[in-house]
Amino acid sequence: MGRIIHVDMDCFYAAIELRERPELEGLPVAVGGGSRGVLTTCNYVARTFGCRSAMPVVQAKRLCPDLILLPVRFELYREESRIIRGIFHEFTDRVEPLSLDEAYLDVTGLRSEAFLIASEIRQRIRERTGLAASAGIGPNKFLAKLASDWRKPDGQFEIRPEEVEAFMPELPVERLWGVGSRTAARLHALGVRTCGDLQSLGLVELDRHFGRFGSLLHEMCRGIDHRLVDSNRERKSVSSEETFATDLSRRETGLERLGLLLDEVASVCQAKHVDRVIREGFVKLKFSDFTQTTAQRPMPTVVREDFEALLAEAWDRGQGRAVRLIGAGVRFQSRNDAVDRETQLDLFGAGDPIL
Secondary structure (H helix, E strand, C coil): CCCEEEEEECCHHHHHHHHHCHHHCCCCEEEECCCCCEEEEECHHHHCCCCCCCCEHHHHHHHCCCCEEEECCHHHHHHHHHHHHHHHCCCCCCEEEEECCEEEEECCCCCCCHHHHHHHHHHHHHHHHCCCEEEEEECCHHHHHHHHCCCCCCCEEECCHHHHHHHCCCCEHHHCCCCCHHHHHHHHHCCCCEHHHHHCCCHHHHHHHHCHHHHHHHHHCCCCCCCCCCCCCCCCEEEEEEEEEEEECCHHHHHHHHHHHHHHHHHHHHHHCCCCCEEEEEEEEEECCCCEEEEEEECCCCCHHHHHHHHHHHHHHCCCCCEEEEEEEEEECCCCCCCCHHHHHHCCCCCCCCC
């Protein structure tokens, strides 16, 4: 049985800015990208007003007129992340970073209790950076990630192997990895709102409703996760897609749906991958006869018009066939390649964000 720790920095970018500007303590503060951009993160004071990561700045200002919006300072955040990752490696080399502000650590086989290791990591982070971190401990990645949200901010929680069977049934299905609003709505339509409800559905039924994802749901609702901590892992892309109950015959309707998909892609990029450089964008269509095509082009910066052009290109390939699925996303440049960080900072800032 593994012992996995998930460490998640609390309001990482905003916390760094507050450390640098202590006079702002107690005020609603967010880090974001200009009047047409979105919030990269915000502190807990701002969250009491309903502000959240990936929210459009205009909407955040409407909820909290006194919100203090600070510009992104990527180099500063990256340097703090280097310090924190160095602390992780003082305990184990089996570290899988997810973004600048969170990572999995595999401490299986170490003599110290995982709970004590997590506590010491959080203490060293505070001593060396002045920042708070939350941590979760579990027998696998899914449960460790789940546990790290349980005592936020500045806390930690452990789900022990013998506790999993009793812990899972009351958990809302929205807490499962990969279950967004659309999947949750489909589960609710089946009468499924908790993992206990989900456990009552058989694997065959889940596969019928959700395809390959059904097998994953079948395991996750029981607290099962076979993914290993991968020290060499690098996210290559972010995408979102939608399969329609009724095939689309009008391109204009497809453009409307594309906008919603791009909002989801932008949200994930802002929340988890603001440090990554985008290499290209793509739009995927699946037609009524189940054939599919993908249109793509290099995109050092991303604007909605580019994706609309890709949709038009892919749509024309259908030669009049109706569309049953639209997907859209971005592919990242490898961290090993040279990066243009100024371009990345402009992605959701003064340039033309996905909004």
